[in-house]
Amino acid sequence: MGLELEPLFQAWSYFRRRKFRQCSDLCSQLLERPPGEQEPDSEYTVFQAAWSLKTRALTEMVYVDEIDMDQEGIAEMMLDENAIAQVARPGTSLKLPGTSQGGGPSPAVRPVTQSGRPITGFVRPSTQGGRPSTMEQAIKTPRTALTARPITSASGKYVRLGTASMLTNPDGPFINLSRLNLAKYAQKPKLAKALFEYIFHHENDVKNALDLAALATEHAQFKDWWWKVQIGKCYYRLGLYREAEKQFKSALKQQDMVDTVLYLAKEMNNISSAAEYYKDVLKQDNTHVEAIACIGSNHFYSDQPEIALRFYRRLLQMGVYNCQLFNNVGLCCFYAQQYDMTLSSFERALFLAENEEETADVWYNLGHVAVARALLQTASSLAPHMYEPHFNFAILSEKVGDLQRSYTAAQKSEEAFPGHVDTQQLIKQLKDHFAML
Template sequence: MCMMDPLYIALSSYRRRKYDQCASLCTELLEKNPYDQAIWTLKMKALTEQVYVDDIEAEEEGMADAILDDDIIAQVPRPGTSLRTSSQVQRGVSQGQRPLTQTGRPLSGVVRPGTQTSRPETIEQALKTPRTARTARPVTSRSARSVRLGTASMLTEPGGPFIQISRLNLGKYAANPSIAKPLFEYLFYHENDVRHAMELAVQATEASLFKDWWWKVQLGKCYFVMGLMRDAEQQFRSALKWQQTVETFLRLARVYIRLDQPLTALDVCKTGLEYFPNEVTLTTEIARLFEGMNKITVSVKYYKDILKEDATHVEAIACIGMQHFYTDQPEVALRFYRRLLQMGVYNAELFNNLGLCCFYAQQYDMTLTCFERALNLATDEVIADIWYNIAHIAIGVGDCGLASQCLRLSLSADSNHAPAYNNLGVLELRRGHYEQARAFFQAAGCLAPYLFEPHYNHASLAEKMGDLQTSYIVIQKALEAYPCHTGSQELLNSLQRHFAFI
């Protein structure tokens, strides 16, 4: 009876994405022949695929990158040319129509790295609360795990690490592309050893006489992770001269985003569209950039172009639906969110949005059903926001007691939920409890100084209580958070006239 080749079984397992089975078979084969490079390479690829992630989408700026950034060209950039000053752009609509995050970016239809977190200016701000605490990207080596591999650096021991990285002869493998490329991906993704991966990429680039664009891209990835943006830019541009790929255009655009040059990033993406017309990933990056620059109308235009190419693009559908909701078109937004539900998206956030759309579209019979499902599916990260939105429903139907209870449930789930403190203050103000209302407004203002509502409410309350000096100080904070708020400007003018009269 003929037995099937074990190497063929391992290859079949790899192609069927059964990476654990493939790695186990390779381990058994390496015990019999530790120097078989084909099996060694296959096991490296299987282990890499187990932990591989799309690092373009998962890329996020760490705390150390945000604070110790010395690549900024202008400390005071021109309006409309920086993602960090996008909140200072004067807009004709009220901020209440579409809330902003602490970074000044409008709330996005989907949660992406960097869109819901702030950019701390100091270490104290970064570590102030759990909502703003951030973790720097790991760039240290994890090659301290050791096991004797033998003279060929390919021997394995049961229960031990696969490769002892510190004893690898990188120059030997760099000259062999069939082994060097899987080895680089193993070091970069599985071991997270950027230093050795970069050393391998440098030697492989030299071995290819600087003509292999793939190694230039990998070297740029290493520079990017280590924070060397200008070196990464040089490598990506050099790679584009040899070969134009979508990935390289995206990575180069991310370099300019990290350097806070969104206009240059837009030029890179538009150049990529000349080589790859109607490419969805490049169009998505352009839409995100315009959204980050508070140019929502232009962003929605590009999201609609995405749907012409890919009608099932979740991010485009969600972002267009959110824009319709915040432009007083809940019926149209409901159609987009129902489309997501039909596509199989089933989570608490979607049912929360469906509930809000049903309420403002006056479909009250579906509102409570959607919020009940949202609460059943909610995780610890979103349950506070769901109770906060249910409180809005209670306020809309006139049940202030239920609204107060929902807001307190929101705070029990997240004690740093500033909008809930602000709304509790408004409810206490309606009841005539001025001291409690002021305490809630102060708490909201301290937790979220980028929101203008707590400052404006606090200033109005202070004026009503006769504390004009406090009102004058707080209203200036409201104008710092949102300079073009008409109510804050009118209150400030009234206080200035009062002080002038005195």
């Protein structure tokens, strides 16, 4: 016969093994016991321990790591409350009629990882992200190594957390927050911390969580860094970023914690400053892969694919050899109009892909190459006197194996620009290939 464990200890064992449902059910049984069935002089202790343990179990069932960058879906992209209109309302502009409202095309969209760092070209755990500014960019933007497909919104995630109490408790929420005396619990640090996590994560009641954190940090005479971090989390969730920044910085003065720094980093997202810091890193270590990749990615999203290509080639020279790098090289070559290297880079990326997601991203980018080939064919028919569309179409056709159409386009390119050396070399290669057939 097995040894029967004491109920509270068994509930704790369930919690340690992440069997939160069993832990919560067993704690509920302990909380429903009549006082006479409990051990003498231990009624309050058992009740308090079971209550705290159940609170933690319910929290863990729906816990979301707040350190990761919030994922934003198409709803947030199109309905951004913090966005500023790019064009003045009719009749309110100070510019004269007919003048331009802006200059030149906008730079490429710069995606970020879940942790808020720039896209680097190397996969990390749980890296998704990318925030296109328009619906069209969300659908059409080429995928670099770490850009992701449209995802569910952050607000939707918080709504789901807010209904977690009804899902886990058919009879209603475990704790009735409207009748809770927050000032009383704020004077009990151990219970207050468990209660805060429950209110913040399980109930998604940021207001009550903030009130409890404010009362608790006041009771601690503003000397407990943990409560300052929690206040910062509440401010961040409410969109009060300046107030959140003050709380995080104050907490860091009392205790250096990695999590606090990561919370603070979510508010910065200063790409230009990050690039300068990465350059300082290269001054110390010119073989630092992370810094090279980040600087290269920054140049790519600043409409400088030729410069970005130099950094990615540097990584190839250092021996970095993976799907993400060749995918980025292919994109740089494509936007730099170096079509002779574009398809070969994507082919190498497909060969090195380790999962379906990587393969899908490469094929997505290859789709843009196919669209470009069709557009070049249209451009060559509209402007037969220009050699550029003829030559680029010939290069792409040769890479996809359509040699006959490539040769025809190369001949048209030579007619438009007889002295173009690259066109002459391509024609010679195609003639040599046909001669061998």
